[in-house]
Amino acid sequence: MAETTTNGHAQSVVGTRTVRPDGVDKVTGRARFGADFNLPGQLIGRVLRSPHPHARIVSIDTSKAEALPGVKAVITRADFADQPSEFIPAGEMMMNYKDVVRNVMAREKALYEGHAVAAVAATSAAVARRACKLIDVQYEVLPHVIDAVEAMQPGAPLLHDDLFTVGVEPRPDKPSNVAKKIEIKQGDIEAGFQKADLVIEREFKTAPVHQGYIEPHAALATVSEDGTAEVWCSTQGHFIVRAHCARLLGLDIGKVRVTASEIGGGFGGKTVVYLEPLALALSKKAKRPVKMVMSREEVFKASGPTSGATVRVKMGATKDGKFVAATAELKYQAGAFQGSPVQPGVMCAFAPYDIEHVYVVGYDVVSNRPKVAAYRAPGAPISEYAVESVVDEIAKKLDIDPIDLRMQNAAREGTKAAYGPKFGPIGLEETLNAVKKTEHWNAPLRKWQGRGVASGFWFNIGGETCVSLTVNEDGTVSLVAGTPDIGGLRASLAAVAADELGVPFDKVRPIIGDTGSLGFNFLTGGSRSAFSGSMAIVEAAKQIKADLCARACKMWEAKPEQVEFSDGAVRPLGALAEKAKPMTIADFARVAGKTGGPIGGVGRINAQGAGPSFGTHLVDLEVDPETGRATILRYTVAQDAGRALHPAYVEGQYQGGAVQGIGWALNEEYIYGADGKLQNAGFLDYRMPVASDVPMIDTVLVEVANPKHPYGVRGVGETPIVPPLGAIANAMENATGIRFTELPMSPPKVLKALKEKGLNKA
């Protein structure tokens, strides 16, 4: 890889495909994930969950369970103080503490099948299992509602009698299941559609899907008599876990120490707390460490997923293809408590395009399902799938190449985004061009094969970040970051540190520190960790360089302008160069004590300037007309990374996001029975793509530098899951001539549609 220069320092490691520092532990089984931690004397905790989707909890009798030998603690709603209504950021979405305390442990009502109603800690898993069966819960079963649209109807079963729709003036006098109505407006919609030669309006439905991380939630907690607490858990944000746990258990934040284990996938689903407060409460009662691990069934029934939704999109275009007006109505399932990702869904819907007149309205709707959690670009894949489908139909009706149509309307630097502000430098056009240049775009297709293209957008964020760099006695560097590393963060941050300080990559040891070792870090989410972390490292390295230059000046009796730091050493300039030899970081390390003490820097920032990220996906698939089964044949992802700190792990984000999107589009869904119970709470019937379901995923790394970042970095983690749904739906239309408006496009649905058109013959 060619050497490039940013901010005057030569880069040798950034942009190369280094072996990740945490890699060896992960290929040898040594890496410790959530369930791999144990403490002497630990108890095993287990949760008793509601079998009913909606029921008033009349009484809970735990006496029989407490009497069982080996049971050391039982907790219920009575063990958690109620919380006032107050919104806080729960990972990538807002959540209300009043709801958080009710979600971790049901209070007045159980609001979904799998809702925690009690928990036990016992000397073995077997005893805990038996104890749960001995807890007597009296339920008054209530009528339930699963579908969001049904939940919006008057007379639908009401989940919360104190929930009044926000965003409607005047404030409704009756409670409902609609928590929030949000709108964005731009220009004059009526006037806009007047200018349209072609107007297309369609309604789309998507099913709720789970993040599907392979590692179930796990937590190990211990609380001592003086109220100091320690937690080891699998999370995307241990500082957030600390904040939530301290709040729910009434502990001082400073007394709670949380260590993030290696995390076995999160995708947004590990940004909230489930087991951690329960393990702490049990440990507090039992005075012993308590370990809790969810089963896969619990993961499906009581964590995640993201919203299912109904989306109506209307777009108007002139006959030469200019988009003149667009409206959308989004109804997102929030699950049992308000807080679906409908807000970002609303803001992202038309973000890739330059449209003068836009109106989008969204509804946040509760129903008897698990509370949704963030999932990779929360809310965006749903609304953008609907829009990309309509865009594809416009291209077809106007007989314009779908890439050219997107290019003609693409947002570019200076375009006023549908959600308000103007875009800075962005790479949508570049990704469209990149896709058009691929051999894939022009490859021939056979009968029953189809090709689809779609673009996608995600904001990306920065946020509070604290990173420390310490130069050790031998000149090696310890890097401590506070955002859990899910997909190669340590490799990226170590590369930046190596370049900033001019030390070899393998002399930098990056670790993820616990909450006691750094200032507050917001969680790994919003595609922020490499973006913000690398900014903080630049800041920390700056401090070290300044310190070393100052020490050199003292040692050489020189003035600041007579020295400079470059390529890993402080160098004397001009005349001074005759008397003094450059001093490397290792040289300083050896005399650190003599020259003022330990050498290090701490980057403490609230990272701003996150660069929006755009991607365009291209997919070929083949449909078996006799069974309705679609096979993905070929896939290409082009996305703007700004600057790829570690190209292999950026590609990995693109490929992983694309395949998650394939699952969302074709087979994944939460299936409920009339009884309101989840019927496919396992990997067998919740059908995530397996290795034989997908082809190689080709990637094109587009790099339109983000001017607000020292290396030009943009977040890359979330955008890759946005385009697949639309691209695959468009490919299905291209293969069959049928526009599918409901996800997943599973074989029974596809075959039914083919039959209705009399196409179900090979």
Next chain:
Amino acid sequence: MARVVLVGNLAQLTGGVTEFELSVTSVKQLFEQLTELYPAIGRHLDDGIAVAIDGQIYQDSLLEPIRPDSEVFLLPQIAGGSTSR
């Protein structure tokens, strides 16, 4: 005078007014002036609001400077960028 635009539901707290001309030099001043005009909006500005100054989005950053010719948008925070704990 900086041009200030409210995006989304905030306008409901200003009786529907979505655009202002305000002479402010920082986000902090902007919030103070808006709160004087519309006390109801204050609580919402404390948290959950992002500010876009000339196209660049800032997630709760009170001290960002605003130039006289700046175009400022107040929008909901994206992806929980808020850092209140």
Next chain:
Amino acid sequence: MAKHHIQAQVNGDEVEFLCETEETLLDVLRDTLNMTGSKEGCSSGDCGACSVMLDGRLVCSCLVLGCEVGGRRIETIEGMAQGEKLHPLQQRFLEHAALQCGICTPGVLVASKALLERNSNPTETEVRYWLAGNLCRCTGYDKIVTAVMDTAAAMRKG
């Protein structure tokens, strides 16, 4: 009833343990023998994260009872590297960035090793179907398949 007293061979070492009938080989490995390299993703044989070799056969250790393995030979991820030296698959998984979060990696590596021991020159399709029982949610499988095929090619050259 009393626990079963089992003697077996794990990664070449003779081990002895006590277990209840309902405890799986995975429970025994992780909780009794403290070998946490094999992961529990589903305990129903659907994710492959607990893959181990049992008398030379690839199995999900969550679908084997601990009391079944008396006198048998078990190989886990912990036994894959030879002393200081990583197995070629482990080395190439690192070089190809074939892991992200890494939770599925031990199972994928054990399964891939089993494949290459039977088929030194697998096609992409053969690799994908052999690994269909190993779920990975991070990588989209691309770099995993590439790493396995690249390792096979290198091992054929010897």
Next chain:
Amino acid sequence: MRYEAPGTVEGAVALLAGATGEARVLAGGTDLLVQMRADIVDPGLIVDIKKIPETRAITEEKGGWRIGAAVTGAELKEHPKLKKVWPGVVEAANLIGSTQVQGRATMGGNLCNGSPAADSVPALIAAGALATLAGPKGRRDLPVEDVMLGPRRLALEKGEIVVSFLLPPRPPRSSDAYLRFIPRTEMDIAVVGAGVNLTVDGSGIVTAARVSLGAVAPRVLLVPEAAQAIIGSRLDKPAQERLEAAARAACRPIDDKRGTTEFRIDVAAVLTRRAALIALDRARTS
């Protein structure tokens, strides 16, 4: 929970016959262990039959093949001869689960789990396989189609186990095939399964056939009407249409999370035709 691994059929039968509470036979365990974990079953006794030599053997017998009930899918696949003679049976057994599951799963377990969606059962029924049972009253042979009565309901008496399967001798120009439909390429339970076994004469006319369908009724079906539809034909278009019609007529499926009634019937017809054509092609060239 008691665990026993007897070395003889008699030993296993005695244990099961003498059991007071719920007793379960453990072969590959790929269903039993999952059901135990999910609290669906909680047996007081588990009898592991893998230590019994005859449940683990594949032997030639009177021109046919005897396959032990506890032989794994992987072992079937690796057998040098079996795949040539009974490709349909072997490919069906090899569709049960992942590579890992193949290392454990057995046809005995697949049958005795009592699921209408069991992959190996339609192939065994199409093959005309007999199940050899052993119980307190001694041994008996039962056609595989008569072993399963309904979901989780078997014709086995208390203490009775399936010891092995007997695949009959093969006339020349005979072969079989099994196809199933799943939404993914692997790791799913069959939404529909179709097994076809047939013999053709020198001129390529079908002289004998057996057709079996899985996952379209409370039990795996033997469909004689479907067989009749192609016997005497070269499986030309009209014969294929008769075959599909007969397959459709036999289906009595349910709507569930894996597929709708309509979908199952449509796909059953398609898979039956496709499996028949594969079997025909194999028979001609065998």
